[in-house]
Amino acid sequence: MPANPPYRRVLLKASGEALMGKQGFGIDVSVADQVAADIAEARALGVEVGLVIGGGNIFRGVAVASAGGDRVTGDHMGMLATVINSLAMRTSLVKIGVDAVVLSAIAMPELCESFSQRKATAYMNAGKVVIFAGGTGNPFFTTDSAAALRAAEIGADALFKGTQVDGVYSADPKNNPDARRYDRITHREVLQKGLAVMDTAAIALARENNIPIIVYSIHEKGGFGAILKGEGRCTIVSDD
Numbered sequence: 066m067p068a069n070p071p072y073r074r075v076l077l078k079a080s081g082e083a084l085m086g087k088q089g090f091g092i093d094v095s096v097a098d099q100v101a102a103d104i105a106e107a108r109a110l111g112v113e114v115g116l117v118i119g120g121g122n123i124f125r126g127v128a129v130a131s132a133g134g135d136r137v138t139g140d141h142m143g144m145l146a147t148v149i150n151s152l153a154m155r156t157s158l159v160k161i162g163v164d165a166v167v168l169s170a171i172a173m174p175e176l177c178e179s180f181s182q183r184k185a186t187a188y189m190n191a192g193k194v195v196i197f198a199g200g201t202g203n204p205f206f207t208t209d210s211a212a213a214l215r216a217a218e219i220g221a222d223a224l225f226k227g228t229q230v231d232g233v234y235s236a237d238p239k240n241n242p243d244a245r246r247y248d249r250i251t252h253r254e255v256l257q258k259g260l261a262v263m264d265t266a267a268i269a270l271a272r273e274n275n276i277p278i279i280v281y282s283i284h285e286k287g288g289f290g291a292i293l294k295g296e297g298r299c300t301i302v303s304d305d
């Protein structure tokens with residue numbers, strides 16, 4: 066283990082879709098437990114962790130819109146899905162002794178505290194894992210954008226995107242067997258080439274705030290810790 070992992074504070078965006086495991090819907094507790102174990106490993110390395118979890122395993126707003134319904138209501142439903150996932154992640158973390166708190170962009174005081182930047186920073190300084198629920202609190206955004214926003218607000222050194230694939234490719238690797246994986250690429254190139262691993266608003270916000278993005282597979286057990294130790298498989302998106 067290096068004496069000083071290169072990142073002191075990171076924001077992890079974990080795919081909601083990954084949380085359903087092989088079930089096709091909802092939460093596979095064994096996946097939530099694995100993500101929690103990976104976060105515990107990062108904490109043991111001395112890295113402070115903020116977490117944004119998606120909602121795609123339960124609901125996406127576009128599903129309502131494409132069925133002829135109201136997109137804003139659909140997005141509200143999607144944001145509520147992220148609260149459900151956040152509560153599940155808190156449970157998985159607390160049960161292995163990791164102190165974690167959920168802060169929601171949408172007030173629901175009976176369930177969790179409301180988000181404020183000052184509260185989030187104070188909890189992180191105190192060593193808690195802060196789980197940011199409810200996305201940005203606004204429709205027409207995604208949890209990728211929420212992750213970039215919260216990363217900037219808490220002064221994260223890096224934004225980790227734990228997703229279904231192990232990095233940024235020249236084309237979507239799910240449909241293109243010939244797609245090549247990048248070890249490094251700049252934010253600008255990802256935007257210019259239209260590489261759709263993360264939404265453009267999130268990449269632009271990270272770029273404006275000089276936050277590198279590390280894309281890796283959330284399914285790789287111990288993958289998060291390995292990258293923090295400078296060993297894992299990933300793509301680093303950075304303008305340096």
Ligand SMILES: Nc1ncnc2c1ncn2[C@@H]1O[C@H](COP(=O)(O)OP(=O)(O)O)[C@@H](O)[C@H]1O
Binds near residue numbers: 119121227232234
């Ligand atoms: N150029 C690319 N490189 C890597 N993945 C890509 C690329 N283009 C599209 N993708 C797809 O983007 C997906 C990740 O984005 P997203 O659906 O937002 O996942 P998440 O559930 O992590 O939010 C990957 O599963 C991959 O299939």
Ligand SMILES: O=c1ccn([C@@H]2O[C@H](COP(=O)(O)OP(=O)(O)O)[C@@H](O)[C@H]2O)c(=O)[nH]1
Binds near residue numbers: 081118121122
């Ligand atoms: O700031 C936000 C974040 C999320 N969402 C809604 O919540 C859903 C779930 O989030 P996302 O699709 O980003 O989840 P993931 O792909 O990571 O599972 C989205 O589809 C949107 O409908 C939203 O409206 N505003």
